[in-house]
Amino acid sequence: MENCLFCKIARGHLPSRKVFEDDEIFAFHDINPARPVHLLVIPKRHITSLATVTDADAPVLGKMLAIAGRLASEQGSPDGFRLIINSGRIGHQEVQHLHAHIVGGPDPVGPMLKRV
Ligand code: 5GP
Ligand code: ZN
Numbered sequence: 001m002e003n004c005l006f007c008k009i010a011r012g013h014l015p016s017r018k019v020f021e022d023d024e025i026f027a028f029h030d031i032n033p034a035r036p037v038h039l040l041v042i043p044k045r046h047i048t049s050l051a052t053v054t055d056a057d058a059p060v061l062g063k064m065l066a067i068a069g070r071l072a073s074e075q076g077s078p079d080g081f082r083l084i085i086n087s088g089r090i091g092h093q094e095v096q097h098l099h100a101h102i103v104g105g106p107d108p109v110g111p112m113l114k115r116v
Helices: 004-010 055-074
Strands: 016-019 025-029 039-043 081-084 100-104
Touching: 004 025, 004 039, 016 055, 025 055, 039 055, 055 081, 055 100
Parallel strands: none
Antiparallel strands: 016 025, 025 039, 039 100, 081 100
């Protein structure tokens, strides 16, 4: 995807504060952190949204989940964290390249959602 922001970050064509990379996934600090720990984990291959994944995407999604706890712990949230994947219009996804937010400590991140 030529004009995708996170594709460019994953390829190193745009700068980011990288915390992890392997052949399939890339993790970096969110540019506008909502909590002291706020990381983004993305597949290197362009996947638009969790709302549109297929069975073929399951292995890379599994890798994203499997690395989250280690990254949270290493980056300053050893006592837990929250993983958020905003998806599509209803989920208020702003960047159209699938990404998991890891948000955390040192203090609890608070209630899951405000009730409406
Ligand atoms: P979304 O609302 O799509 O779930 O979240 C997009 C996230 O990407 C936001 O938290 C935003 O701060 C982050 N973001 C947007 N542009 C950039 C960028 O250029 N670099 C980094 N590191 N994060 C970005
Ligand atoms: Zn992309």
